[in-house]
Amino acid sequence: MIDLSSLPDPQVIEELDYETILQSFIDEVRVLFAAAGIVYDVGALETDPVKIVLEAFTYREIRLRTRANHVARNQILAYSTGTDLEHLASHYGVARLAGETDERLRERVQLATIGRSPGGTYERFKAIAMASSPKVRDIATWTEDRDPTVNIAVLSTDVGGAASTSLLATVRAALEAPAVRLVSDRYNVISAVQKVVAVDLSVTLTPDASEDILAELPDLIRLARDQEDLLGLDLYRAWVSKAAMVPGVSNVVVNAPVADVAASPKEAVKIGDVTVQFAGRGR
Structure with a gap:
């Protein structure tokens, strides 16, 4: 795309x-x-x-x-916004979903044109999934060996990316709609988040920093992770340390995970519980 x-x-x-x-x-x-x-x-x-x-x-x-x-x-997809974008999207049979941003709608317009083939391209599956709910952020698709089942991993817009049972059911229903599904298609729809990693940190604050930072760090780290392109993104200990190095923090020691966590191209690694231990003050 x-x-x-x-x-x-x-x-x-x-x-x-x-x-x-x-x-x-x-x-x-x-x-x-x-x-x-x-x-x-x-x-x-x-x-x-x-x-x-x-x-x-x-x-x-x-x-x-x-x-x-x-x-x-506003007649050009890259720049079009608001209702002008909605009229432009209508030419491709795409309508804005409730609460959908201009950026996401532009992406679906592109997917609608690329994925018009009913043969089961990645772009077609993604276009169908994203049109089913504004909660769909991304998907991965694959088959295994000679099994014709199409596996579809759904990444949610929720923090962490885990797709709920109801969202997976919505995506499956959209894929299996009579006007969409090929007779030979079989689907296995799962959440892209298959690994939830607990994080444990020892944090040293600068002499004048507020200890409130310690309570804020878990949400800041999760938010920083969620702003990345999560599918297939490994979780590196160095990244965790960098994300925790906010103003007021002078040093971070990552106690857990004890090693980098690898993700396959169809997986998203979610940060679960984040424990922050106060390791004193220093420059």
């Missing part, structure tokens, strides 16, 4: 420069005056009434071109 943020600005969106537009107006008026036999050095003085009028026209021109840029941008 194309990373829309990596694309250059389209040529339909014009770069606006006030001074350039003003100078083009001044040059045009000078030509018109000269053609009429009028000797007038437009813009020679800041108080020149002709230049003042041209400055007003330039400001108006900037506003009109900015509006044109806005209209043009």
Whole structure:
């Protein structure tokens, strides 16, 4: 799938420069005056009434071109927002789900076009799963040996990524809908989170730091983990230490896990209980 943020600005969106537009107006008026036999050095003085009028026209021109840029941008998937994006998505048979962000809706529009083949591509399965519920963040798909069963691991938008029983049932129902399912398809829908890792830390605070940091660290670490692309992401002890090194913390010792935790491409490693032990103060 194309990373829309990596694309250059389209040529339909014009770069606006006030001074350039003003100078083009001044040059045009000078030509018109000269053609009429009028000797007038437009813009020679800041108080020149002709230049003042041209400055007003330039400001108006900037506003009109900015509006044109806005209209043009909202017809392009990478930039479209709000109801303009919803109208654009409707051309691909995609409707915004309750509470769905513009970013997620853009992703589903791309998936809808890539995954139109009924043959069972990854993009098709992901498009169906994400359209079934705004709680679906990502999926992984695979088969094992000669078994035709399609395994689908669902990553939830909930902190930690674990998919609930009800969410898995929703995804399965969407995949098995008569208008979607191929006769030969069989599905095994599971949560992508198969490993829950407890974390134990010994934390040294700076001399002036509040001990409230110790109570805040568990949520901060889980939030930092949840902002990553979780599927297939190993949990490194070094990452845990880095995530805990917030302002006010001078040192972190990771007591658990005792080793890095590997994740397969179809798994997400969730951070479970986080125990933070106060190891004193130091610089």
